[in-house]
Amino acid sequence: MKTLSEKRALQKLRKLKSDFRDRIRQNYEHRAKSCETCETKGACCLDAHFVNVHITRLEAVLIKKELEKLPSAKRKEIYERIEHAIETYKLSAEGDTFSQTFACPLFEQNTGCLIHPVKPIPCIQHACYDRKEDLPPDELQENAEAKIEKLNEQTYKQFSRWLPLPVYLTLLNDG
């Protein structure tokens, strides 16, 4: 398998996410409810019984870089929020991690998603559709995630792990 530097892999990951967003926007999103006029904005990100967004190591690195654009006081607040989410929802890297759900600490009232340009694939794909037949097919997400796994493997030379978003962000900080 071709080897990639982390820098090159991050460029490719950014492009992959941007292409995925364009595809969702052009082909599906116009049939979904508008987030702009949503009366429960953020309910999708803060539903502690629903959100179980998982990311890989490369995505955690990309998200960390996005958070580094914030002023340091704000960044500190966000990392405290991430720690708080891990404690509150008992998130961990052990067991059936996909059964762990949480209110996402990266959602900010009035701003929305703090990492919007690099948000995880399920977050890009998610919207509120009235009709089930209007939803983007699951294969779209699966294909994009398979490509992300490959980028991870080309970069870190090990099988990619998917972990709850807050867990991976703190693992990265712990080295």
Ligand code: SF4
């Ligand atoms: S995805 Fe749904 S709940 Fe979330 S902001 Fe958009 S319309 Fe509202």
Ligand code: SF4
């Ligand atoms: S990463 Fe962003 S879009 Fe995804 S759940 Fe968190 S705040 Fe919402």
